[in-house]
Amino acid sequence: MRPALKSGLLPVWRDRDTLQIGVDPRRAIALSGMSGAAGLIGLLDGSRDRDQVIAAAAERGIPPATSERVLALLAAGGALDDFPGGTLRTLPGPLRSRLAPELAAASLAYRDTDGGARTLARRSTAVIELAGDRRITGEAERILRAAGLSRVRPYSGQWSGPGPTLVIVAGWLGARERAVCDQCVADCVPHLVATAREAIGEVGPLVLPSESACLRCLDHARAGHDPAWPLILAQICARRPDPPACDAVLVAAVAAQAAAQALLAIDQGPAASAAVNGTLELVPPDFRWRRRSWPPHPDCTCGPLTRPAARPAVAETF
Numbered sequence: 620m621r622p623a624l625k626s627g628l629l630p631v632w633r634d635r636d637t638l639q640i641g642v643d644p645r646r647a648i649a650l651s652g653m654s655g656a657a658g659l660i661g662l663l664d665g666s667r668d669r670d671q672v673i674a675a676a677a678e679r680g681i682p683p684a685t686s687e688r689v690l691a692l693l694a695a696g697g698a699l700d701d702f703p704g705g706t707l708r709t710l711p712g713p714l715r716s717r718l719a720p721e722l723a724a725a726s727l728a729y730r731d732t733d734g735g736a737r738t739l740a741r742r743s744t745a746v747i748e749l750a751g752d753r754r755i756t757g758e759a760e761r762i763l764r765a766a767g768l769s770r771v772r773p774y775s776g777q778w779s780g781p782g783p784t785l786v787i788v789a790g791w792l793g794a795r796e797r798a799v800c801d802q803c804v805a806d807c808v809p810h811l812v813a814t815a816r817e818a819i820g821e822v823g824p825l826v827l828p829s830e831s832a833c834l835r836c837l838d839h840a841r842a843g844h845d846p847a848w849p850l851i852l853a854q855i856c857a858r859r860p861d862p863p864a865c866d867a868v869l870v871a872a873v874a875a876q877a878a879a880q881a882l883l884a885i886d887q888g889p890a891a892s893a894a895v896n897g898t899l900e901l902v903p904p905d906f907r908w909r910r911r912s913w914p915p916h917p918d919c920t921c922g923p924l925t926r927p928a929a930r931p932a933v934a935e936t937f
């Protein structure tokens with residue numbers, strides 16, 4: 620191990636004896652008895668292995684037993700990374716610098732101990748295809764590329780080669796967009812719906828074919844509450860308002876949420892996303908995200924409740 624303090628956490632002193640690693644209580648840990656070991660903290664930059672850290676600390680007058688104890692406490696508190704991980708070491712310096720904020724954030728959010736190396740490895744093999752409204756997909760693509768994904772491309776419907784795949788279908792859910800969703804269900808490809816219409820943003824469902832609610836499950840549920848929904852649905856498949864009531868802030872918010880759910884699905888597995896069996900909804904002007912649950916509908920033929928063993932496991936393609 621080459622111990623390094625998590626790069627996103629700032630060490631601050633609470634008093635002469637207590638060092639706090641990080642500011643926000645949801646991330647920070649505090650270590651007491653640190654007045655004689657402050658010099659150790661400056662050595663935790665990932666440039667030395669564990670024995671070299673202890674030896675360098677001893678040269679600064681810090682007993683090895685004290686260094687061992689502090690390292691153990693930092694590790695137990697989740698404040699240490701083994702840095703740089705093998706994947707990070709292979710990156711050119713400028714790329715590593717560009718991705719550093721992304722990996723620092725992921726490392727804290729996921730509480731990993733590899734400085735984000737595993738996250739980067741998953742993102743480097745992921746494929747995301749984009750369909751629908753280019754205002755939303757363009758912004759989502761910008762975010763996804765900044766987060767370390769290089770294989771972001773227009774929807775092709777052609778699946779080959781290794782790597783998890785996810786399709787984002789954005790915009791007004793007309794016939795074209797619904798055809799993409801239906802094809803993804805048929806191909807057993809996970810897909811995320813992201814809409815911004817009538818000054819309302821929705822991200823979800825994230826559909827895991829044969830495992831979670833699909834877009835048609837939502838239509839079945841809506842029809843249960845509104846008998847006119849099938850007739851309305853037929854009309855919105857054929858027509859869309861021009862211009863759409865979708866301003867720049869709503870586009871950016873929906874695109875960012877869609878990118879966040881896609882990254883979470885890639886990094887931690889699709890079941891981690893709050894958009895599975897649900898939608899995340901934003902209704903201006905208050906701009907507070909709320910989640911609505913949409914369980915698989917028993918009348919839908921997509922799979923979760925009607926034919927659980929009829930399709931290959933999603934894990935094979937994701």
Ligand SMILES: [Zn+2]
Binds near residue numbers: 832834835921922
């Ligand atoms: Zn369904």
